[in-house]
Structure formats: structure tokens, C-alpha cells
Amino acid sequence: MxxxxxxxxxxxxxxxxPLNLLDExxxxxxxxxxxxxxxxxxxxxxxxxxxxxxxxxxxLEDALRSVPGVSSVQISGASHRGQIVWSPEQTRPSxxxxxxxxHGYKALPANDAHAHQRRRDExxxxxxxxxxxxxxxxxxxxxxxxxxxxxxxxxxxEAMHLLRxxxxxxxxxxxxxxxxxFLGNAWRDLRERQISMDLPVALGMVxxxxxxxxxxxxxxxxxxxxxxFDSLTMFxxxxxxxxxxxxxxxxxxxxALEAVLNRLPDSVRKRxxxxxxERLSIRRLAVGDVIEVLPGEAFAGDGTIVSGQxxxxxxxxxxxxxxxKRQVGDRVIxxxxxxxxxxxxxxxxxxxxxxxxxxxxxxxxxxxSKPAMALLVDRWAKPFLMAVLLASLASAIYWWPTDxxxxxxxxxxxxxxxxxxxxxxxxxxxMLATAGALARSGVLVRRLSALQxxxxxxxxxxxxxxxxxxxxxDVVRIHTRxxxxxxxxxxxxxxxxxxxxxxxxxALWSEARRRAERSSSLPExxxxxxxxxxxxxxxxxxxxxEVTGSTGLNLRLGSARFCDAPGFSGHHLQVSLADDxxxxxxFELAEDVRPEAARVVARLKALGLTLKMLSGDGPHAVAQVAxxxxxxxxxxxxxxxxxxxxxxxxxxxxxKVAMVGDGLNxxxxxxxxxxxxxxxxxVPLAQxxxxxxxxxxxxxxxxSTVLRSRQTLRIVKQNLVWAAVYNAACVPLAxxxxxPAWAAGLGMALSSLxxxxxxxxxxxPLPTPDHDLQPGHPA
Amino acid sequence: xxxxxxLIPLSVALVFFILAGLWWAIHRGQFxxxxxxxxxxxxxx
Numbered sequence: 175m176x177x178x179x180x181x182x183x184x185x186x187x188x189x190x191x192p193l194n195l196l197d198e199x200x201x202x203x204x205x206x207x208x209x210x211x212x213x214x215x216x217x218x219x220x221x222x223x224x225x226x227x228x229x230x231x232x233x234l235e236d237a238l239r240s241v242p243g244v245s246s247v248q249i250s251g252a253s254h255r256g257q258i259v260w261s262p263e264q265t266r267p268s269x270x271x272x273x274x275x276x277h278g279y280k281a282l283p284a285n286d287a288h289a290h291q292r293r294r295d296e297x298x299x300x301x302x303x304x305x306x307x308x309x310x311x312x313x314x315x316x317x318x319x320x321x322x323x324x325x326x327x328x329x330x331x332e333a334m335h336l337l338r339x340x341x342x343x344x345x346x347x348x349x350x351x352x353x354x355x356f357l358g359n360a361w362r363d364l365r366e367r368q369i370s371m372d373l374p375v376a377l378g379m380v381x382x383x384x385x386x387x388x389x390x391x392x393x394x395x396x397x398x399x400x401x402x403f404d405s406l407t408m409f410x411x412x413x414x415x416x417x418x419x420x421x422x423x424x425x426x427x428x429x430a431l432e433a434v435l436n437r438l439p440d441s442v443r444k445r446x447x448x449x450x451x452e453r454l455s456i457r458r459l460a461v462g463d464v465i466e467v468l469p470g471e472a473f474a475g476d477g478t479i480v481s482g483q484x485x486x487x488x489x490x491x492x493x494x495x496x497x498x499k500r501q502v503g504d505r506v507i508x509x510x511x512x513x514x515x516x517x518x519x520x521x522x523x524x525x526x527x528x529x530x531x532x533x534x535x536x537x538x539x540x541x542x543s544k545p546a547m548a549l550l551v552d553r554w555a556k557p558f559l560m561a562v563l564l565a566s567l568a569s570a571i572y573w574w575p576t577d578x579x580x581x582x583x584x585x586x587x588x589x590x591x592x593x594x595x596x597x598x599x600x601x602x603x604x605m606l607a608t609a610g611a612l613a614r615s616g617v618l619v620r621r622l623s624a625l626q627x628x629x630x631x632x633x634x635x636x637x638x639x640x641x642x643x644x645x646x647x648d649v650v651r652i653h654t655r656x657x658x659x660x661x662x663x664x665x666x667x668x669x670x671x672x673x674x675x676x677x678x679x680x681a682l683w684s685e686a687r688r689r690a691e692r693s694s695s696l697p698e699x700x701x702x703x704x705x706x707x708x709x710x711x712x713x714x715x716x717x718x719x720e721v722t723g724s725t726g727l728n729l730r731l732g733s734a735r736f737c738d739a740p741g742f743s744g745h746h747l748q749v750s751l752a753d754d755x756x757x758x759x760x761f762e763l764a765e766d767v768r769p770e771a772a773r774v775v776a777r778l779k780a781l782g783l784t785l786k787m788l789s790g791d792g793p794h795a796v797a798q799v800a801x802x803x804x805x806x807x808x809x810x811x812x813x814x815x816x817x818x819x820x821x822x823x824x825x826x827x828x829x830k831v832a833m834v835g836d837g838l839n840x841x842x843x844x845x846x847x848x849x850x851x852x853x854x855x856x857v858p859l860a861q862x863x864x865x866x867x868x869x870x871x872x873x874x875x876x877x878s879t880v881l882r883s884r885q886t887l888r889i890v891k892q893n894l895v896w897a898a899v900y901n902a903a904c905v906p907l908a909x910x911x912x913x914p915a916w917a918a919g920l921g922m923a924l925s926s927l928x929x930x931x932x933x934x935x936x937x938x939p940l941p942t943p944d945h946d947l948q949p950g951h952p953a
Numbered sequence: 954x955x956x957x958x959x960l961i962p963l964s965v966a967l968v969f970f971i972l973a974g975l976w977w978a979i980h981r982g983q984f985x986x987x988x989x990x991x992x993x994x995x996x997x998x
Contacts, residue, residue, distance in 0.1 A: 310968065
């Protein structure tokens, strides 16, 4: 990939302090939004480097809050992202970013194109540290082997000393390069009078190294001639391996979140007025620009294709897992991928106006929200670490009289074996993994705590219109004049209906098309065109249909009176067709129940949930839909206040209620429920207050979301139990001196890994719904 | 066994030599996208 500067990257210049550049309003606007609740303030999204655990997040939050002008700070230890609300009157981004740097971390604007490069460098440094530790560890093992295998007197004192000296030389790079992250963090903690999980570990490393160095160069000293370079290098290697795998797993766990967050390209190729192409930063892209998008690239903004055709992948944005065909005149959305053809796209929305930006904003705030269980664990992490330090000191004092060297190594083992990281990772890792998997299936999670609530619901309330039914209507019955073919009547009616945008007309036209496709007579239908169309408000449509071999028909489509139609009993919506000779046909239309609704209802019932339906529509229509989908308890004619009252009554009876709505008209009800879902295709995401947004606009994801949330809670509990059991078992072992330092390092690394791996099970994709039942899919 | 006095320091030097090679490989990005190289042959372009 060519680097950005070679492509005319016009971002911050490299010479000045890059932080000062962020103080330009147009620069900070790239990673900040105006704060709605506090006028004049901005909310900035940043990525932090150098964070390792929950305690770091607390340190950073404290550091940022102490900057004058910063009013609120939220940082996620699991995703390393944070949001800072600040006032431009009192401070600038460079000021609070410097405060972050003073505490030994680094803050990057979250939308900065450099963030990717920095992340890559960080990953390289990590691998390099690990490699150094691995190579040195192997060689130090070799030098240590003779000491373990030989009897007394087998090796001359000089040779032994040479081996120790060589071990010492190879421990230097491990100690002073591979260990620097641990040592650096511990040093920072000491200076800040803070405590995080790196402090005990670093203390263990330093003590082991000092004792072994004394053993090498001063064999007559208090610790004797024993050296522990093999233990030192081994546990550093294990710890780094654990960290590295954790880093990679976390990248994968939060992978879907990251994939959505960092989806836009850094730069685009824009057409110049003279027809040539120039590459420029995505930030300079403006509405009306025409850009070229190559296969494999992501679209930089919402826009319309002006040349070329392709297939696009919108899976992350709409949950639609199949590639979709797009050609000239079709719309494409920012963040979706161009799969097969080279396109030119006229940009219509950029930046925060795109649907992509709304999704990103929603996901960012979700990944920052701390689940209640994680907060509880964070509170306990510090006292726990304090206790560990004290315990290790106590064990050293206890063993000192018998053997000072042994006493020191017991204390080291205690320091290293404890793993609050497993505890503090247990909840967020699992919930982020689930949020990622859900996002990939087109379900957005607004608050992580909602996952916890969802696992415990026992009642689901559905809204009707737009939820169990589509907005569209469906032709259910056709009455015709004696001798007239229903298909023929429908075809005539549709010829008029094509010209109207009324929902009834759209239903007639799409039904006619569907039938014509089935009998492969679509071209004939397309050829039927009506002229002299005129619409009579509140009555219907008039038009003249040219029929080959005859003089043509003057048709009327509309209400029964408009068409002199005989009355048909029934509670469906009716529309009639007539010609000059009088009534021709009447079409009965019903609400189009989602094809998957009945299946979803059945599966939710099988999960043991009570299902209800509350709707503002007439009781007749509500009962009809309820019967069709299989909900026993349905109530119509409810105002939003009625709905909320009923919901609260059920909650008062002890039910945990999930509400499913279209997210537009039922805001208060959604907010009142324990968990809320919105079917999100039409909903502006920023306005929707639902905990979950089903972006694909079909209900199947509802069932898998409920199942996944239950699984998430199960895995969180497993993780917490594991972390507790591990500590309860290993700390006493180490205190009693049964656990050598290398085994302690291995144990701690494995424990953290186990927690992350367990959480990773939640990252598997959700089972896909049956696509064959979804109309409107590309073949 | 005097050869040990040469071989042990030599083994230390060898470790540093290998590490230099690893440094080169890591910082040239050799380990960054391991799957892509295998899949390259399956691509059309």
C-alpha cells in the first residue's frame, strides 16, 4: 500500500508539534461533535496508547478531569477508546492531550488516519519484544541445563561462572528491553502513588534480576550463589506471550466494532474540473464531488453511482449478508465495500451526515458504557492488589530466617501469580465480543448493560405496524365482474397504479409484478401503459389504457363510490376498478405481515417468553395480525400513554419486559421497558433511543440476540468464577512456596488468556436467518 | 574443555546475530499479513 504522504496527504504537517494543529476548530471537528447537553462544549473521541488494564483507565480519567475546562471523561479499558467533553473557552485539545502524555500515555484523535499506522507500530514493537524474550529465554535455558543435570564437582567453578555470566548478558536485553512496558507502567504508578496490575509483576522482575545478579557477581553475598535467570526470562516470555495473544484476541473480539469504526478510506481519488484525478484526504471531500472507487475499496461518503456497475457489500451497515447489485443511478452508502467494478460516485453526504457516521457514534458510546458487573470488579481491583503486595511481603518475612534466597523467590511467585487482569477482563471482554458479533449481523447495541438485562427478560411486547407487519399493504382477495379474469383486472389496475405513490397503488403494482413474474409475462405487463392520467384527491385515479386491437379503455381506480362498486363485507381495505361500462373489480388489501414474524413468535415462545402485542390500530386489524403470527394476547386502540401504563403494570407484577417497536412513534414505551428493540431501517439512528437496533429490518435477529445475550451472561459468570478460583488456589500455593516463579508467570498468562478465549466464543457469527423467505433479495 | 571459553561467548554473539535478523524481518512487516501471501495466488489481478 502506498504511503499517505506520497499520495498528496494533506493532513497535519510533520514539522510543527502535531498536537498544536489539533487546536484549529476544523481539525478538532474531525474527531469531535458538539455536545448536545452542554451548549458550547465539544465531545471528542480519542484512542489511547499504553493502556493495559482497568486501573489505567481510572488513572487517565483522573488525569483528564483535573484539566480545567474538561467537564466529563469516559474511558473504556477494554477498547482503549475514550470520550472527553471539554469547553473551547477554557481549554484546547492539545492541552488535555499533553496532560495524557504527562501521565505516560498517548491520546490520538479517533478518526486520525495516523491511528492505524501507530497501531501497526505498536503491534510490531510487541512482536519484537516477544521475539527478544523468546530467543534469550531459549539460550538462557541452555546455560541453565548443565547446572540442573550435573552432580557436584562435574563442572569446574570457572565454567559454571562463565555460564552464569553468559546468562546474565542475555538477561540484560530481556530486562531492559522486553520488560520495559511492565517496568514503565510500574514506575508511573509509583510516581502517581497509584497501583495497577503491572506493579507486582515489575516488582517481581526487578527482585529476581537483582538477586540473580548478586548471585553471579557476589556469590558470597546474603543470597548465595543461586541464580534465577532461567525463571526470569521464562516468566517474562510467558507474560509477554499472554499480553500479545490478548492483544490479538482483543483486536479480533472488538474486531467488528473496529472494522466498522475504521472503515472509511484515508484518501479518495477525486475528479478535477479538467477531468484528471487527484488524490486527497477524505476530510477535504465535499458534497458534489465525483470520486473513483476501485474494487475492494470502501465508499467514502453516501452517494449515487454516475458510471459503472458493481456488487456491494453492506453487511456491516445493514446486516444484509449477500452482495447487492448496484448500477448507474443507485445509491451507495459510506463504509460499505465496492466488490467487483470500478465506479464513479457523486458524493451526496459526507462526514457526520452519513448513516455510517451515525452507526459509528452509536457504537463508540456503546463500547464505552461500562456494564454494571464490570464496575463492581473495577472497584475491587485496587484493594486486591494492595492485599497481594502485603501478602508477598509477609511471605518474604516469614521465610527469611530459613533461607533468604528462597524467601525472596516465594515473594516473587506471589507477586507474579495473582491476576486481577483476568477479573477485570472477565465482563467487558465477553460483552464486547457479543456486541461485535451482533454488529456483524446488523444488530447495534447501544448500551452493554442491555445485554445483561436482555438475558433476564421473560416478556416481549410487540408493536404492530412496522414491527410485526411491514408498512406495505398486501393484496389478499380480488372480486371481479362476471367473466373477467382477476389477473387481467389486476394488470389493468396496476397500469394506473404505477403512476401513483399512494400505498394502495404501490401494493397493487407490486402484486401485479409479482404475479407477472411468476407467469413470466412481465414484458406484457410493462407494455401496458396508461395515458391521460389524472388524480382526483380523496377519490382515485383516472386514466386511459391503450389495448392492442381495440379502442382503449377509460379506467377509474379508487373508492367504491368512485367506481360504483357493489359493497363487499369484510374489514379489509378495499379499492375498486371501473371502466365506462361500470364496475370491473374490487381488490381487498391487508397489512403485509412480515414473513418471518410467525416463526420468530414461535421461537420466542419456545424460549419460555410471554408474548404480547400492543397497538394503536383498530382492534379488528390487531386481532387479525395477532392470529396470523400466533400471539394470544393482543390489544388494539392503545395510545402511547396506554401502552406505557400497561407496560408499567406488567413490570409492577415482576415481569422483565422487552419492547419491540419501529423506534419512531413509541419512544416513551421503548424508554420505559427493561430492554428495547427498534427495527431500524427507516429510523434515524441518532434519534432512536432503543437499546438494540435491528438494522436489517427483519425480526429473525431478535431471537438470536436473546440467545446470545443469555450465552454472554453465562460466559461472564464462568469467567468471574474462573478468575476467583484461580486466585484462591494459586495464591496460597505460592505463599507456601510450592510455586516456582516461572510456573507463576505461566499461570497468570494462561489465566488471562483463558478468560479472553472464553469470551471469544461469543464472537462467532450469529446463525443466519433463512434467506429464502425474504422477498426482495437479489437472486 | 577449554573450547567452552570460546563457544559460550560465541553462542551469546550468535543470539544477538539471530535477533538482528528477526529485527529486520519484523520491521519489514514480514509477519503482518500472513494469510494474504498464501491467498495471493488465488486472486485474478
